[in-house]
Amino acid sequence: MLGVAGGIAAYKAVELLRRLTESGHDVTVVPTASALQFVGAATWSALSGRPVAQDVWQDVHEVPHVRLGQSADLVVVAPATADLLARAAHGLADDLLTNVLLTARCPVLLAPAMHTEMWEHAATQANVATLRGRGVLVLEPAVGRLTGKDSGKGRLPEPDEIFAAAVDALSPRPQDLAGRRVVVSAGGTREHLDPVRFLGNRSSGKQGYALARAAAGRGAEVVLVSAASLPAPAGVRVVPVTSALELREAVLAEAGTADAVVMAAAVADYRPVERLATKRKKTDTLTVELVQNPDVLGELAERRRPGQVLVGFAAETGDADGDVLAHGRAKLARKGCDLLVVNEVGEPGHPTGFEGDANAATVLAADGASYAVPLTSKDTLAQVVWDLTVDRLGAR
Numbered sequence: 001m002l003g004v005a006g007g008i009a010a011y012k013a014v015e016l017l018r019r020l021t022e023s024g025h026d027v028t029v030v031p032t033a034s035a036l037q038f039v040g041a042a043t044w045s046a047l048s049g050r051p052v053a054q055d056v057w058q059d060v061h062e063v064p065h066v067r068l069g070q071s072a073d074l075v076v077v078a079p080a081t082a083d084l085l086a087r088a089a090h091g092l093a094d095d096l097l098t099n100v101l102l103t104a105r106c107p108v109l110l111a112p113a114m115h116t117e118m119w120e121h122a123a124t125q126a127n128v129a130t131l132r133g134r135g136v137l138v139l140e141p142a143v144g145r146l147t148g149k150d151s152g153k154g155r156l157p158e159p160d161e162i163f164a165a166a167v168d169a170l171s172p173r174p175q176d177l178a179g180r181r182v183v184v185s186a187g188g189t190r191e192h193l194d195p196v197r198f199l200g201n202r203s204s205g206k207q208g209y210a211l212a213r214a215a216a217g218r219g220a221e222v223v224l225v226s227a228a229s230l231p232a233p234a235g236v237r238v239v240p241v242t243s244a245l246e247l248r249e250a251v252l253a254e255a256g257t258a259d260a261v262v263m264a265a266a267v268a269d270y271r272p273v274e275r276l277a278t279k280r281k282k283t284d285t286l287t288v289e290l291v292q293n294p295d296v297l298g299e300l301a302e303r304r305r306p307g308q309v310l311v312g313f314a315a316e317t318g319d320a321d322g323d324v325l326a327h328g329r330a331k332l333a334r335k336g337c338d339l340l341v342v343n344e345v346g347e348p349g350h351p352t353g354f355e356g357d358a359n360a361a362t363v364l365a366a367d368g369a370s371y372a373v374p375l376t377s378k379d380t381l382a383q384v385v386w387d388l389t390v391d392r393l394g395a396r
């Protein structure tokens with residue numbers, strides 16, 4: 001069931017419906033009367049291929065206010081307005097959608113969207129806490145442009161992120177990170193030569209975002225320190241950074257109270273000694289003096305608090321001094337982390353590593369164990385990494 005409450009973000013639920021139906025799910029849309037002021041019933045019916053369930057008086061002989069909730073495998077409400085959250089928290093049943101929420105015995109996923117002041121109001125926060133306490137998955141709203149000229153927290157998460165959360169809810173993961181706080185870094189840092197040019201790498205951030213999304217799905221409080229330009233994963237707090245120094249500052253600030261830190265970011269090894277305030281003019285040759293960036297992973301290992309699990313990533317290529325795993329083992333010994341995820345990277349088009357949606361890796365452990373993960377999705381690799389991390393958290 002896709003519930004749609006009466007907010008301007010209802011138009012974005014159209015793309016969510018398309019994602020759900022194109023992935024093979026049978027979806028019945030249950031809009032509120034207010035939602036139909038934004039997107040009409042014909043749109044919902046055309047895209048779902050099913051009649052729209054509009055009110056309790058429609059097809060009364062089928063008792064829709066009970067049957068719809070009973071028959072659902074998942075109920076998603078997007079957008080979930082402040083009014084909808086309040087009615088759901090207090091068990092009201094004054095329209096078909098709130099009846100569905102009361103009768104559903106399946107997972108329920110609410111994606112809030114409202115102005116910042118409404119989201120931050122004590123009443124809304126209390127309602128969200130009540131719903132989460134009952135096992136309802138309430139996503140964190142995104143930060144960005146709202147209605148009119150306003151910006152802030154309250155924007156509906158992007159349809160792709162809601163879809164990913166819905167898929168996770170249909171295949172629930174163990175909540176073995178509930179009560180844990182984790183920090184994940186993602187993306188490739190940029191070291192600016194001037195306002196236009198920078199030194200960087202091809203890291204897309206997709207693996208780090210998969211790790212953050214997976215941790216949130218397993219119940220963790222997740223902070224994502226990101227040098228990437230990807231939509232924020234639902235339920236994750238994103239700290240945007242650009243350079244290695246910015247990433248270091250943000251990660252160290254967040255890691256002090258974290259149970260686990262996963263350094264999936266591709267941090268540049270060097271930065272220019274001098275960053276020009278104006279664009280460099282083109283010359284036949286250019287010499288740039290570089291200085292080494294701090295070793296963030298090594299610094300985390302030195303500062304780690306008791307019981308904290310530290311996971312590093314190593315994007316490697318073989319060379320005359322050794323193969324990918326030989327370099328990975330040397331890095332594990334040098335860095336002092338608990339787990340090191342080693343994957344081979346290469347030129348664009350290489351099946352693993354940067355930019356793509358798939359990855360293959362060997363996870364090396366400080367105790368000498370190794371775990372080979374054949375070519376799979378980055379989401380699946382993320383779950384493997386958390387499985388191994390949880391094992392080590394439980395032993396401390």
